[in-house]
Every structure is written in C-alpha cells, then in structure tokens.
Amino acid sequence: MIPSELFGHEKGAFTGALQRRLGRFELAEGGTIFLDEVGELSSETQVALLRVLQEREFERVGGRERIQVDVRVIAATNRDLTVAVADGTFRQDLFYRLNVFPIEVPPLRDRREDIPVLVEHFIGRYARKAGKAFRRVSKRTLDHLQSYPWPGNIRELQNVIERSVIVSDTDEFVVDESWLSAAPQVESRLGLSSTLAVHEKAIIEDALHTCGGRVFGPSGAAARLGIPRSTLESRIRALKIKKSRFRTRTAKHS
Numbered sequence: 070m071i072p073s074e075l076f077g078h079e080k081g082a083f084t085g086a087l088q089r090r091l092g093r094f095e096l097a098e099g100g101t102i103f104l105d106e107v108g109e110l111s112s113e114t115q116v117a118l119l120r121v122l123q124e125r126e127f128e129r130v131g132g133r134e135r136i137q138v139d140v141r142v143i144a145a146t147n148r149d150l151t152v153a154v155a156d157g158t159f160r161q162d163l164f165y166r167l168n169v170f171p172i173e174v175p176p177l178r179d180r181r182e183d184i185p186v187l188v189e190h191f192i193g194r195y196a197r198k199a200g201k202a203f204r205r206v207s208k209r210t211l212d213h214l215q216s217y218p219w220p221g222n223i224r225e226l227q228n229v230i231e232r233s234v235i236v237s238d239t240d241e242f243v244v245d246e247s248w249l250s251a252a253p254q255v256e257s258r259l260g261l262s263s264t265l266a267v268h269e270k271a272i273i274e275d276a277l278h279t280c281g282g283r284v285f286g287p288s289g290a291a292a293r294l295g296i297p298r299s300t301l302e303s304r305i306r307a308l309k310i311k312k313s314r315f316r317t318r319t320a321k322h323s
Contacts, residue, residue, distance in 0.1 A: 071114050073130045076121075082131025092129065094121060094138050101141040107167065108148035108159060115160045122166045142167070147222075173299050177219040177226065179307040184215050187223065191230035192242055204240040217249050270308045273301070274315070282316030 073082075077092030093102055110118065121127050122142065126135050144167050153159035177184070188211065192203055219225055233244045276290040283289040284305070285298040294301065305312065 071110065072117060075114070076117065076127045076129055078130035079132040082129070086131065089129070092127075094127060094140060095136060097140045098138055099140070101143060104142065104144045106146055107144040108146035108150055108153055112160070115163050119160060119163045119166060122163070168297075171297050171299055173297070173303050175303045175307055177222045179303070181215045184226070185211060187226060188214060188230060191227055192234060195231045195234040199234055201234060201237065202240065203237070203242040206242045207244075210242065210244045213246055213249075214244065269304065270310060273304060273308065273310060277310070277312060277315040280315075282312050282314075284312065 073086075073090065073092065075092050075094055077090050077095055078086050080086060080088050104118075107118075117127060121138065125139060126137050128135060150159050150164050150168075154161045154164050188206060192206070196203055214226070214229075221228075229244055229248055232248065233242065236245075237243065273290065273294070276293045277284075280288060280290045280293060284301055285291055289298070291298040291301040
C-alpha cells in the first residue's frame, strides 16, 4: 500500500481500488513532502522514490501515464543508513540522492540539557488534558530523568510523563523510577557509554589538532574522519570539546 499512498493508483489497479486516487507526491506539487522512517521502505518503493528524485516523474499504481512533479523532499529515519547500505537493505544511489543536506538530531542522552524543557512541555500538555495543575517538579525526579540514558529517546520520555500525569494526585510532579526500562542495566550501559565517549573524544581531538581546529572543508576534521560536518559538530557539542584550543594562527585568520 505504500506505493499507492505515495504515488496514487488507478481504478481497478488492485482489489479495493474502486476509483482513482491521487498520491502524496501529486498532492504536494509545488510544495514540500515529508517522508518519515524512509529507512523502512521496501526495495521496490526505493526504486520508485529514486526515479522521482532523479527524473521528477512517476506513474500511479496500475497506470501508464507519466506524471511530472516538482516537490521538495525532506526525509527522516532513526536507522543508520550507511550501515543499511553496507548491509544491502538500502540502495546506495538513493542514499546519496537523499543525503544532499543532512541534519543529524542527536539522541536525547547526548543533549541532557534539553530534558528539563521537554519535561515542562509534556507536563503542560498532559496536565491540561487531564484537568490537573502542578506547582513544581520533584528535584529527585528531574535528576533521575536527566541521568537516565533514554534508549527510547523523546517518545519514551513523552510516555513516562503522560503516564505520571495520569496517576499523580498531588501538585508536585513525581515519576515512579521503576517505570524506566531496564533500570538494573543502566549502570553497566552507562559505564560502557562513558568508555566509548572517552575514546571517541580522543579521536576527534586528534583530528582537530591535525587540522588546526578546522571542522569543514577539504582540509577539515570532518573530511579527515570521513563523516558529515553536521555529525561532527553534534559530537563536538555532546562531548564538550573546545575547538578553539586547536586553532592555529593561520586558521584564525582564514
């Protein structure tokens, strides 16, 4: 059904296709289409999407008419597409067509300073729905939320906050710590994460030192490490690396 959703179908194209239906691409003509979880597309749909991106045309399911389209495509995925390409589950040519301007959103565990703001936002949303009001958030709860690694990212945080709002019967917001998944394994997982972070920080700092503090460009650290600039910038912020320490006089004036 995904090709039908994206590209539409003709009447009688398959069982249940009782009339022509316009797909998302056709409806987005002249505008922007957002494709979520693009890493989960089947190989056949990947081929059709590649054709749209390269030729700016497609055919409805069950049709022969070539339809021209002019849209901006924004795609998102929680998968590492470079790994998927290496595994053969995602087309390399489609990856490069989609990866024109990559933006990496770091996982919640790498931006813990955002957690208090998100907690306040979700409490406000679900408290209004439940007809409740909270005067404060328990400091112990907030500290625990910021120390938890959030394997489910923001969706897990959102779920925990909504659940806590529903069962709360005081004006102080508190989260039952037993709700946070795999609590006994958190310490060991954090220990491994800490070890990997130290190793990653050393590699990035060595690249910055070699490149005179440059991040992008042919002689920058991103090119040296073989990763997108946005990814490197994200890791530099997460690991609290000061780029200025590595800048040479030449780099400062360039």
